[in-house]
Amino acid sequence: MRVLFAGTPAVAVPSLNALVEAGFDVVAVLTRPDAPIGRKRVMTPSPVAARAMELGIEVIRAARVDESVTAKIAGVNPDVAAIVAYGGLIPRAALDIPRHGWINLHFSLLPAWRGAAPVQRAVMAGDDITGAVTFLLEEGLDTGPVFGTLTEKVGPDDTAGELLERLSHSGAVLLSQTLSAVEAGRAAPQPQQGDVSLAPKLTLDDGRIHWNQPALAIGRRARGVTPEPGAWTTLDAQRVKLEPMRLRPEIQDLAPGAVAVDGKSVLVGTGSHAVELTRIQPAGKKMMAAADWARGMASLESVVFE
Template sequence: MRLAFMGTPDFAVPSLAELIASGHEIVAVYSQPPRPKGRGQKLTPSPVHAFAEAMGLPVFTPESMKAPEAIETFKSLDLDAACVVAYGQILKAEVLDAPRLGCFNLHGSLLPRWRGAAPIQRAIMAGDRQTGAQIMRMSEGLDEGAIILSELMDIYADDTAASLGDRMAHVGAALWPRALAAIERGGFTETQQAGEPTYAKKITSAEARIDWTRPAAEVDAHIRGLSPFPGAWFEVEADGEPVRIKALMSALAEGQGTPGQVLDDALTIACGTGAVRLTRVQRPGKAAQPADEMLRGFPVPAGTVLDGSRRVEKAEPSERGPQG
């Protein structure tokens, strides 16, 4: 098939690699424009952009796919279909209708649960036990299109957004050849989404602050769902000044105390009920490291009360069943 691929982050690279390996003709790759990165703020292409160039594929990086010139260029490609994975731009009807067979998107949840920007993070934060990778036909509504193909996935007790996202990127990539073959021959049934939708809105820095008054299971899920980015965080006082520390990995632990109270010298923290032990952390300007390594040079002794116990917005509670 004659395809365009539209994607930006690392999550999308396995899908592009799978489409290339499957023998499809990738006539154009669309990605977000290069952005300043690092201390020198050098313009850096996205992971998809860099991979596509390494594969010798033409790359387009319009600031907006709503611009008339971008739409006309896309129409002129004479596509059979477009495959979209975390592109990061809204596509108008003119774009969605341009390919002969339509535009299709890989989404990281079991729709209509977790429509929106952060489905992987929200599923972990909500304590969901299952999620999935789905390829759907794109429509102008937010992740409202009919489902073409799905793959269920378990969420493990030690999953972070990074580990689940990496697994899902490869599971989802493997769906593309099957989905496109079915689309090309018309041998599939489009399944309309059913049930009440939930929304995976973008994570904010303020929301990432840990609320120690919540139960330990919710705090643990909050930490893992935001790891490694943007990173759940708390503050501890050092030399009279608050120091913001990211918690990147945790585990449920025994103990009770005032929410936010450090219960031992191994960074076990009391929550509203129960406790969590922080196992991987990151200080400002430092690399992420195991908590015991940080504590050797930056002790947080038992009895310390962390300044991170104010109430923050909760993710929607999990439900048992195929979507949670």
């Protein structure tokens, strides 16, 4: 079966590898254009493009699937298209090209968390269980019937990045199994069932910590926005980056945002109890252990995160 693979970030690479290893004929890869990376802004292929080039697979780079891109897709004559975090909408003209349609690997238990940031939103919401599904792509936002499902427990210390890394590998197996079932004529997608929730793309503001919120909500937010866009607060009107923090429910006498040291621990007050900082990046400096940052401060008595 001839497969067009559409994907862009590193989490899509395990799926591309799985399809190649399973013996599918991946005739081309559709991915986002090269992007500037690092301080020197060097134009760099997407992780999927880089892997496709290593495998000798044709790469179609496109920020959007317009008429010319649709023609290129038609030109490789795929039987099915597999899509994992491509990062763009697929118009009806392109959806209609493969005879088996487009099969999307999505990292949530649809219809929960439809959208661009399902894992991040699940962590921020405090979900205990998440997972991944394969479904038939439609013009609606993640609305198509589901082929297969897997579940994954959300650990109490999981960041969105760690959880997504696990799902990228287990989801790759699910995608390969789904395409095998489609090829054998055994696939029977079922309509989605349950309550719908939305997972819009994260913005920088989603990473801002509001210290008057309960510690549990603050901890979930910090883990949900790690590694991107990252948790942050402000001190003296400058942005300070934070890595996920530990909950300290036994300490409840700190005002929201107030900073204190307890032995080797750097604590911050919240709307409920304190949290313990792990690593912090002050403006203009590198990420460092919170204890090292605290030792470098002349005094913490008047330090209050905003």
